[in-house]
Amino acid sequence: MKTKACLFDLDGVIVDTAKYHYIAWRELAKELGFEFTEKDNERLKGVSRMTSLDILLEIGGITLDDEKKLQLADKKNENYRSFILEMTPEEILPGTKDFLAALKEEGIKIALGSASKNAMTILDRLNLTNLFDAIIDGNKVSNAKPDPEVFLKGAIELGISPSECVVFEDAEAGVEAALAGGMKCIGIGSPEVLGKANLVVDGLHDMTLDKLASL
Ligand code: BG6
């Protein structure tokens, strides 16, 4: 297959923001009177902010009305933003810049497909914004992964057919979203979790144009 575009998830693929999400959710849980573990945090990967809060409250056995939930999600986000506003380009995960440069040289388009409403802030902090031909983030979609909307919108903005797109994802819901959109998917992380992907690699440092062409 000739790949014409690569679409990248952000959190867990280009940068490790899970640690900052974890600190912010853990502090909120503490205020609400329960413990939130790193293992619990795994359940939030790739999941939207409000669904993350629902999972957190379920773990704490707490029921709240929508207004209070919005208030808590805002509070968590403010805390999370205090961390991401301090990020530097050194936090870009290994291999990312080289692989993006190789794609550019090959004439392959590059898009972002992220659930995060903070994606622009993060890309700006990492000095990566200009490398992307299209950026679709949590502000531009109404249906969260595993719905393919975020990737399909990326393909439309690039003007490339889904069958010529490859998605890079670290979350199971993201892999499902890519496949549901008729795209190929390369999983970043463990083959046990991302088994549905067409190929699984450790990280973008482990990616080559040959591997892309082998799909
Ligand atoms: C995803 C993360 O990329 O973005 C999730 O994997 C996160 O953990 C989601 O909940 C939404 O992020 P934000 O920045 O809009 O709260």
Ligand code: MG
């Ligand atoms: Mg992710």
